[in-house]
Amino acid sequence: MLKRLRSATLIASAICTSLLFGTTGTAQAADTPLITRFGSGDFLAATAWEHSNYGGAYLQFFSDINGCSPTTPSHKYDQLPQGWNDKISSMRIPGSLCGGYAFDHIKRYGPMTRVDGNIPAMPAGWNDRVSSLEVLYAWWWPTAT
Numbered sequence: 001m002l003k004r005l006r007s008a009t010l011i012a013s014a015i016c017t018s019l020l021f022g023t024t025g026t027a028q029a030a031d032t033p034l035i036t037r038f039g040s041g042d043f044l045a046a047t048a049w050e051h052s053n054y055g056g057a058y059l060q061f062f063s064d065i066n067g068c069s070p071t072t073p074s075h076k077y078d079q080l081p082q083g084w085n086d087k088i089s090s091m092r093i094p095g096s097l098c099g100g101y102a103f104d105h106i107k108r109y110g111p112m113t114r115v116d117g118n119i120p121a122m123p124a125g126w127n128d129r130v131s132s133l134e135v136l137y138a139w140w141w142p143t144a145t
């Protein structure tokens with residue numbers, strides 16, 4: 001009986017080990033998938049990367065609203081998906097009429113920095129700092145307080 005229990009434990013631990021190696025071998029860290037789609041809608045408002053020069057895992061911000069204009073609401077992201085807080089190192093804001101404001105804190109609060117077009121490296125002091133984002137008509141200021 002004891003012998004049987006031992007072998008059952010061995011088999012169970014072998015299965016656990018292979019499962020562990022299986023997941024870590026095929027994906028990146030479990031909390032950071034390579035591509036994360038965030039927000040509803042079909043329109044891409046921004047993309048952010050884990051590393052500078054658009055490297056590593058990336059996060060796509062989707063929106064129900066197409067582009068930016070003085071008459072359309074801005075694209076607001078009050079927080080980032082799990083694993084992305086204080087992690088962004090490069091960004092792209094598509095559309096010449098769109099401008100981005102990246103904030104230090106959630107709910108578009110605290111210090112902010114402007115991010116327009118292609119940003120292969122975040123502005124000085126902003127690497128691994130962004131916690132929320134607003135993309136809006138490039139000539140407007142954000143609505144955050």
Ligand SMILES: [Ca+2]
Pocket residue numbers: 086103104105128129130131
């Ligand atoms: Ca932050």
